Amino acid sequence: MTFSVTILGSSSALPTSQRFPAAHALNVHERLFLVDCGEGTQIQLRKYKQKFSRLEQIFISHLHGDHVLGLFGLISTLNLLGRTAPLTIYAHAPLQTILNQNLQFFIGDLHFQLEFVPLDNKEKKIIFEDKSLIVESIPLKHRIPSTGFIFREKPKQPNIRKEMIEKYTIPLADIVKIKEGADFISADGQHIPNSDLTFISSPPRSYAYCSDTKYFEKLADMVKDVDLLYHEATFGNDLSQMARDTGHSTATQAAQTAQQANARKLVIGHFSSRYKDTDVLVNEARQIFSETYAAQEGYEFKIESQRMDL
Numbered sequence: 079m080t081f082s083v084t085i086l087g088s089s090s091a092l093p094t095s096q097r098f099p100a101a102h103a104l105n106v107h108e109r110l111f112l113v114d115c116g117e118g119t120q121i122q123l124r125k126y127k128q129k130f131s132r133l134e135q136i137f138i139s140h141l142h143g144d145h146v147l148g149l150f151g152l153i154s155t156l157n158l159l160g161r162t163a164p165l166t167i168y169a170h171a172p173l174q175t176i177l178n179q180n181l182q183f184f185i186g187d188l189h190f191q192l193e194f195v196p197l198d199n200k201e202k203k204i205i206f207e208d209k210s211l212i213v214e215s216i217p218l219k220h221r222i223p224s225t226g227f228i229f230r231e232k233p234k235q236p237n238i239r240k241e242m243i244e245k246y247t248i249p250l251a252d253i254v255k256i257k258e259g260a261d262f263i264s265a266d267g268q269h270i271p272n273s274d275l276t277f278i279s280s281p282p283r284s285y286a287y288c289s290d291t292k293y294f295e296k297l298a299d300m301v302k303d304v305d306l307l308y309h310e311a312t313f314g315n316d317l318s319q320m321a322r323d324t325g326h327s328t329a330t331q332a333a334q335t336a337q338q339a340n341a342r343k344l345v346i347g348h349f350s351s352r353y354k355d356t357d358v359l360v361n362e363a364r365q366i367f368s369e370t371y372a373a374q375e376g377y378e379f380k381i382e383s384q385r386m387d388l
C-alpha cells in the first residue's frame with residue numbers, strides 16, 4: 079500500500095525559478111494529505127498529478143507566508159471544482175480569522191464544509207487518528223509558533239502462518255485470538271508462543287515533517303526511529319550564526335537530528351535562494367548522516383520501514 083511523499087516546494091521564503099515555497103503531498107493508501115501550502119501549491123499538485131479529489135486534510139506548520147499563502151487559492155479552486163467532501167485544516171489559531179475573511183471576500187459561499195483545528199504548540203500530542211493513521215504534532219522552535227507533524231501508519235494485524243494451522247489443526251475461533259496476540263495450546267497440551275504462529279507482512283511506516291526550526295536536542299527524541307525524516311536545512315554550516323538568528327537550521331544540524339533520532343532516511347529542504355546547487359548542503363549533511371537526500375520539486379520519496387532491514 080502506498081505511503082510516499084511528493085515534494086511540491088523546496089525553497090525558503092524567497093522562491094527561485096526552480097523552487098517553489100514549502101509544500102509536501104503525502105499519499106497514505108491513496109488518501110492525500112497536504113503538509114504546508116506555500117504559494118503555487120495548487121499548480122504543483124496539478125503538475126505532479128496529485129488528485130484534488132483525494133485531498134482530505136491540510137496541515138500548516140506555521141503562519142509565515144512561504145508556508146501558507148497558497149491556501150486561499152487552493153480552497154477557491156476546490157470550490158470551483160464542485161467539491162462537497164469536508165476538508166480539515168490544522169493550523170495555528172490566528173489563521174482561522176484571516177482565512178474566513180479571505181474566503182468570505184473572494185469566494186462567498188463554500189460548497190463544502192471547512193473544519194478548522196487550532197494547533198496547540200505546548201507539547202507533542204496526537205491530533206488525528208483513524209483506523210489506519212495517527213498524526214502527532216510536535217512543537218518546534220522558530221521565530222513564531224511552529225509545529226512539526228509525524229504521520230504514522232497503524233500496525234496491521236499479524237498474519238498467521240498457514241503451515242502452523244495445518245500442523246496444530248488450529249480451529250477458526252483460535253485463529254482470530256492468535257491474530258490479536260494470543261498464544262495457542264495444542265490438543266496434546268503443547269504451548270505454542272504467538273511469535274511462532276504469526277508474522278508481520280508489512281511493519282508500520284512513519285514520516286516526520288520538521289518545518290522551520292532552529293536546532294534543539296529534544297527534537298531528536300520526539301522523532302525517534304522515524305522512517306523518513308524531513309528536516310529544514312535553510313543554510314550551510316558556514317552560516318550557522320545566521321541560522322540561529324533567524325530560527326533556522328543548517329544541513330549539519332538536520333543531519334545531527336536525524337542521527338540522534340536513528341531515522342532511516344533524511345530529506346532536507348527549505349533551501350535559501352543563495353544555494354543554486356544543493357549538493358553542498360547534501361554533502362555537508364552526509365558527513366554525519368549518509369542517508370541524506372535533497373528535496374526537489376516533483377521527487378517522490380517512498381517511505382519504507384526500518385524494521386524491514388532486520
Ligand SMILES: [Zn+2]
Binds near residue numbers: 090091100142
Ligand atoms: Zn519558511
Ligand SMILES: [Zn+2]
Binds near residue numbers: 142220
Ligand atoms: Zn518560518
